[in-house]
Amino acid sequence: MKTVATTPFAGQKPGTSGLRKKVSVFIQPHYLENFVQAVFDSIGDTTGKTLVVGGDGRYYNRTAIQTILRMAAANGFAKVMVGRGGILSTPAASCVIRKYQTFGGIILSASHNPGGPTEDFGIKYNIPAGGPAPESVTEAIYARTQVISSYQIIEGADLDIDHLGRHSLGAMVVEVFDPVADYAELMETLFDFDAIRAAFRSGFRMKFDAMHAVTGPYAVEILEKRLGAHMGTVMHGEPLEDFGGGHPDPNLVHAHDLVHILTSPNAPDFGAASDGDGDRNMVMGRNFYVTPSDSLAVLAANATLCPGYAKGLAGIARSMPTSAAADRVAAKLGIPAWETPTGWKFFGTLLDAGKATLCGEESFGTGSDHVREKDGLWAVLMWLNILAKRKGESVADIVRAHWAEYGRNVYSRHDYEGIDSAAADALMAHLRGLSLKGQRLGGFTVALNDDFAYTDPVDGSVSTKQGIRVVFTDGSRIVFRLSGTGTEGATLRVYIERYEPDTAKHHLDPQVALADLITIARDLAEIEARTGRNEPTVIT
Numbered sequence: 001m002k003t004v005a006t007t008p009f010a011g012q013k014p015g016t017s018g019l020r021k022k023v024s025v026f027i028q029p030h031y032l033e034n035f036v037q038a039v040f041d042s043i044g045d046t047t048g049k050t051l052v053v054g055g056d057g058r059y060y061n062r063t064a065i066q067t068i069l070r071m072a073a074a075n076g077f078a079k080v081m082v083g084r085g086g087i088l089s090t091p092a093a094s095c096v097i098r099k100y101q102t103f104g105g106i107i108l109s110a111s112h113n114p115g116g117p118t119e120d121f122g123i124k125y126n127i128p129a130g131g132p133a134p135e136s137v138t139e140a141i142y143a144r145t146q147v148i149s150s151y152q153i154i155e156g157a158d159l160d161i162d163h164l165g166r167h168s169l170g171a172m173v174v175e176v177f178d179p180v181a182d183y184a185e186l187m188e189t190l191f192d193f194d195a196i197r198a199a200f201r202s203g204f205r206m207k208f209d210a211m212h213a214v215t216g217p218y219a220v221e222i223l224e225k226r227l228g229a230h231m232g233t234v235m236h237g238e239p240l241e242d243f244g245g246g247h248p249d250p251n252l253v254h255a256h257d258l259v260h261i262l263t264s265p266n267a268p269d270f271g272a273a274s275d276g277d278g279d280r281n282m283v284m285g286r287n288f289y290v291t292p293s294d295s296l297a298v299l300a301a302n303a304t305l306c307p308g309y310a311k312g313l314a315g316i317a318r319s320m321p322t323s324a325a326a327d328r329v330a331a332k333l334g335i336p337a338w339e340t341p342t343g344w345k346f347f348g349t350l351l352d353a354g355k356a357t358l359c360g361e362e363s364f365g366t367g368s369d370h371v372r373e374k375d376g377l378w379a380v381l382m383w384l385n386i387l388a389k390r391k392g393e394s395v396a397d398i399v400r401a402h403w404a405e406y407g408r409n410v411y412s413r414h415d416y417e418g419i420d421s422a423a424a425d426a427l428m429a430h431l432r433g434l435s436l437k438g439q440r441l442g443g444f445t446v447a448l449n450d451d452f453a454y455t456d457p458v459d460g461s462v463s464t465k466q467g468i469r470v471v472f473t474d475g476s477r478i479v480f481r482l483s484g485t486g487t488e489g490a491t492l493r494v495y496i497e498r499y500e501p502d503t504a505k506h507h508l509d510p511q512v513a514l515a516d517l518i519t520i521a522r523d524l525a526e527i528e529a530r531t532g533r534n535e536p537t538v539i540t
């Protein structure tokens, strides 16, 4: 065992979801080690504890795991459970942490960001409840990184993490386990696998795009092996260190192969994609895209069709920029609707306290109290369960019927990626300084504008500056926030929403239906003048 002297690195501050940097930053000597030691120093006594470790398989995953194993052994852990091949999807990590009641886990992922030697890497600590560390913990970790002077590590050869089995590392046991089995078993308790199997047997067809990221092995096991979807249902199923050069973000732009298949003449009934670490999902019907906000609402409205949710929901939580479609379902069900800041970590207390059962974000994240992360395949299985039970209805039929019942929350997000950070900060400061209440903008009157602040209803913790909201008297909204997950420049996200009760207008393209609000948003934030951009880079 060695104590290695080190000095702090600036900027080891976890963002919306862990510490994300370019690989070139992570491979600097001591960079990863400093952060891992700061985690171990910040989470209480690690002696005799068990830790879960795994990642999305991206470049540097394997190297980082070997380092973390050696450091865990030197920091007194009794056991580390590692997913075979270093693979562990984010929701599966949460599942395993909870099932084996470990002292949390370390997940190596930069989620939907590209991977490879010149791309991104990331690391985050999840607490024993299975969810992302709350801000109090991430702040303690960051504070520790800024004063760190040494770390503990043991020397030794790399362990074989590609085969199931046990190894010793000093006094610590390393158990290489099947990353899919526990997760697949959990899914079988939540959904009606018999009904889904029967649907596939009677000709229901789907395509799942794993985007050469972590969900490939999970999807093959669950969809093809356990549910009987025909072989080849899962495309891009092999996890690759650079995701095959793609951008593993399941949206209409990056999941283009899937979109192409679902909009082709002989399209299957259902299509879905997941991201780098398996916590995001995109859902499509034949020629029909379901926004994540609508998906959450439809899943909530139909949840009792699934065995795991047959007793009903305790509440529904969504992030503030997510559309209010789910709130309408909650109102009808007579259950609470919670509005939290962006980032899954804010759902943890509500789930732990039994105040919410389903949660979702507009950023292709949906999940429930079965784990403490959003869960891509879970959402896909829930849709499959609902489709199997509402036999004969297509994805489009189900969503249109939902709109007819509840009205449509027409919604879109415009991202301006890779803009100058100083310009982005100035734009936000400009918005923060506006006082708009009562003003007419276009045909709309401003009811309130503020910077969203949140007091956690369970633990009372307060989070401020969570996004600029401009809410109009008719309930329409524009939200502006800067991304907290990027590694280059800044990304401005503009979220636009309007409620449309008139069924005759539900077919309209959101970009058309929201055109007035989109113009107001651009003018208000002076986007073009301040960023030099006259078009967003990604529209979802």
Ligand code: G1P
Pocket: 016, 017, 111, 319, 342, 343, 344, 361, 362, 363, 365, 482, 483, 484, 485, 486, 493
């Ligand atoms: C983005 C999403 C957010 C999500 C996070 C992690 O964060 O907007 O909803 O929780 O990724 O997947 P952002 O880059 O906006 O900070």
Ligand code: ZN
Pocket: 090, 110, 111, 112, 275, 276, 277, 278, 279, 280
């Ligand atoms: Zn992710």
